[in-house]
Amino acid sequence: MTLAHAHMLRGSVHSLAATFAIAFFAAPVLAQMPTGPPVVGYTIAEKKPVTQVEEFIGRIEAVNTVNVVARVTGQLEETTFVEGAEVKKGDVLYRLERPPFEALVQNAQAAVNQYKALLRNAVLTTGRAKSLLSGPAGQQASVDSAIAQQHAYEAQILGAEAQLKTAEINLGYTTITAPIDGKIGRTAVNVGNIVGPNSGTLTKIVSQDPMYVVFPVPAPTLMELRKMYLPKGGFKAVVLRIRLPDGSLYPQKGKLDFVDPTVATSTDTVLVRGEIPNPLAKPAKPGEITIRPLIDGEFITALIEGVEPVIALAIPRSAVLADQQGDYVYVINPDDVVTQRRIQLGQSTPALAMVSTGLSEGERVVTEGIQRVRPDIKVVPQPAGSDPTKSHGQ
Template sequence: MKQILAAITACLLLASCSNSEAPPEPAPIPVKTVTIASRPIPNVVELPGRVEPVRQAEVRARVTGIVQARLYEEGTDVRAGQPLFRIDPRELRASYAQTEAALQRARATATNAHAVVERFQPLVAENAISGQEYDAAVAASREAQANVAQLRAQLEAASLQLGYTTVRAPISGRAGRALVTEGALVSQPEGTLLTRIEQVSPVYVNFAQSASEVLALRRAVAAGEIELDQDDRVEVTLTFSDGTDYPVPGYIDFYALSVDEQTGTVELRAEFPNPAGLLLPGEFVRAKIFAGEVQQGIAVPQRAVTLTEQGGSVFVIGADGKATVRPITLGAMVRDVWIVQSGLNVGDLVIVSNLQKIRPGVPVKGSDAQSTRKPASKLQPTAAAKAR
């Protein structure tokens, strides 16, 4: 009996000893990492912009009359000089004919007055007529010629007015909807608006940048922190409101030299090809302006960044070999990398795989996924376009 009790006591002691031992450390989770290194990266400025046509013309009535017909299809492309509207020409045609008849009568009178002067020339030399009569004949001839010139100008004006009854496109572009219908009375003094024409290939995109940001950019360029392109071309890419990218880059073609007093901003404008007509006047877009390169910049792969309402964060491997969350301030995203404004240092190991499995404080075992020393040209979204 004593032997049985001793055995039970020994088992209990062994069990209590085993329960007091700490659980084993979990095995490190294998992850892939990238080592942060500084390198030249694009200096990207993100701004909202609005699309505007390169040229816009308002088609207005230049004569008073009744619209007889609309000669174009609304919303289609028209060429310069193409007829758009026809205004009733009958009244102006009658005025033209009346002026033309008056001109013919004035020419006949001028011809007769000139003939009288030629007949009087030998007579005045022989003193057959007085000098006063000859001077009167010369004055009458000159008056007749002036009357001819006046009526000729009136006939030309009448011809112009008659031509204005056919309203033509002043520029090539896309014609909007007609603002008048057949039978409408249009007025020349009021300049009745008939339609609008917009030239949408290419197009302009207008931006407004804060004057303080412009000053900071100039200081960074002067200090050598940002290096501008040698050809002074500043590339711009666009993103539509639905998040899709416009495939063709544009370039800044205008930069205001003054600050708007009311908004404190500087106006910029970029020109974009629009062969497919995807960019519509009045549309709001998001622009990325590539204003040179930051010489000592930091970027991380897109897949390593977690986005929250508070901003972005990444997992880094700490000195103890465990995963640590690091909040970062993000700039623009270029292709598949985020430009980091602050929060990371050169040499940090950023985790880029198995992000769903790791938690803060979990042991991890990293292996290099790729080097972050990628040439700056690789970060440019349209390097091929620049080469062209």
């Protein structure tokens, strides 16, 4: 190694050592440099019109549900509906064999005709007996007997006509029709089977529009709602909305129509019911399978909204925190120091929290950067939604 090369090597080693020393000793100094107060966004607590909303878990229930059964016994000859389609009241669903029942009608009609013929003869006999009564051959007993026979035939005619009516009704039962409008389910029997009153449900029809919304309300909450809305018109003062299982808000609005007169002792709740439209998702031709947004039995979230907004002190719901002691917010005082403030919430919405006590109008509430604050620290406040770089002149 030449002298020049050795000199260059020693210079590189000294330079590397100096760089390491600067980095080693400078790192703690940089770590100890103050970062400054955290920047937080705030919202001013102010009074504003707020739509009051209460949420309850409930379910959809059909207004009418009918189990279709056979009322006479016979062989099933035809099924005329499409499973899953909607039917109208009076639409033919099933046809049973008719000949046995037609024969019963004819037999009953023959009995009526027979007794009517006998009655006509009895009337003539009574007339002859009465005409002979004034002569030497007339006897009162003959007249009485003829009249009694006449009345007997009249009674037999009434019985025969009743039998005829029954036979005609049973003949009509061989055609099974829809008793209500609604969506029809699948059939439980196939053509060729013998069905009758003991065969059970042949199919089910569920009404579709409107639908009921049924949900339990805690008894104390119901009392609060009554105090709030009875002076404003009761049911007319609220609107029923629902949130579907996928989290979306159903566009149709409904109305409440029933509150159960008793409290369920096991849950301390009262059953409340509303009615809401359930229109077709798209037009359907007769016999086509239809689609509607609400289904009998599905679980939903019922929302009771006040028709008229109320003026209340409101802040974003995201500003409200909670612990074992209750709800609280972080408030920025005039010296830009954060303080923890316990609050009492009133009827709120998913987006806005209405504050009953603990907060005054005009106070600054931390809504952004909450994770960076703690009580009694100084912060750099700026209106929520503003650019933090601009506040530092960057």
